[in-house]
Amino acid sequence: MLKSFAAAAAALIVASGFGQAQAQDYPSRPITMIVPFSAGGPTDTVTRLVAEAMGKDLGQQIVVENVGGAGGTLGAGRVAKADKDGYTLLLHHIGMATSATLYRKLPYDTLNAFDYVGLVTDVPMTLVARSDFEPKDLKGLIEYVKTNKDKVTYANAGVGAASHLCGMLFMSKIETPLTTVPYKGTGPAMTDLVGKQVDFMCDQTTNTTNQIKSGKIKAYVTTTKQRVASLPDIPTAEEAGLPGFEVGIWHGIYAPKGTSPEIIKKLTASLQKALKDPTVVQRFADLGTQPSSEADATPDALKAKLTSEIDRWAPVIKAAGVYAD
The missing domain is CATH 3.40.190.150 (Bordetella uptake gene, domain 1)
Structure with missing residues (x-):
């Protein structure tokens, strides 16, 4: 038993030494x-x-x-x-x-x-829509989607994606289920939004900032407590009248x-x-x-x-x- 214990201890020491050398x-x-x-x-x-x-x-x-x-x-x-x-x-x-x-x-x-x-x-996230989408601001967007919930399409990058989570939170806040269009990634979802194949979505500023600034899509709000420095003209959801719609x-x-x-x-x-x-x-x-x-x-x-x-x-x-x- 002592020999077995000694052998095991020696093996641990060797393994430890190997691990340290590997890390170095x-x-x-x-x-x-x-x-x-x-x-x-x-x-x-x-x-x-x-x-x-x-x-x-x-x-x-x-x-x-x-x-x-x-x-x-x-x-x-x-x-x-x-x-x-x-x-x-x-x-x-x-x-x-x-x-x-x-x-x-x-x-x-x-x-x-x-x-x-x-x-x-x-x-931060941004709630964005195709450039010719009818609603002009968040209040108008909420009213529009409640009235046309069976016709409005909300794009996301698939179950579990950031856009999916943000969409779930938005629907929960306005108490209105919407028709969702899942994609295999944010890239193709954004392509169809720019191409006016879907109505709106919620996505990270890393994917929307350039599109917003170029006018290819329109933005309603950011999901932050303070305005985003790179998008100073876009109000926060709370400023626009939807408190609690915050997700980073x-x-x-x-x-x-x-x-x-x-x-x-x-x-x-x-x-x-x-x-x-x-x-x-x-x-x-x-x-x-x-x-x-x-x-x-x-x-x-x-x-x-x-x-x-x-x-x-x-x-x-x-x-x-x-x-x-």
């Missing part, structure tokens, strides 16, 4: 950062900006891979099952929290299948559970540095958002955010009766 050499090859949505969407935009800055800091390229489908759960599931070596990461948004209620069966345990790196940003699409970076703490520390430090990069700060500002603070770009802050958001959205989703298999 990390990264020695390119890293894959999975974004669980289609290319060209708002989360994809955020991911590519952060991945480029972190890659420069770490001295290795971070390759962004789009693994869309099932409201982001396919990409998250891929990372949950990946090797615990720090070479496969996940950048996900608020859908990480809402999928815990939306999906009856997930291929992973949301809170316990990942290690946490840190929060990246909290992006926060993003965080995750690694498979069991990743070396030393590697997580390196990734967190790199994230914090990337979020101070002048190019990232400016590009985020252009898109209507800002980087998370150093205090929020930490594992503890991300875990706390995920936990609180699961609790916040569960009753909204249950009340709407929207579930996916």
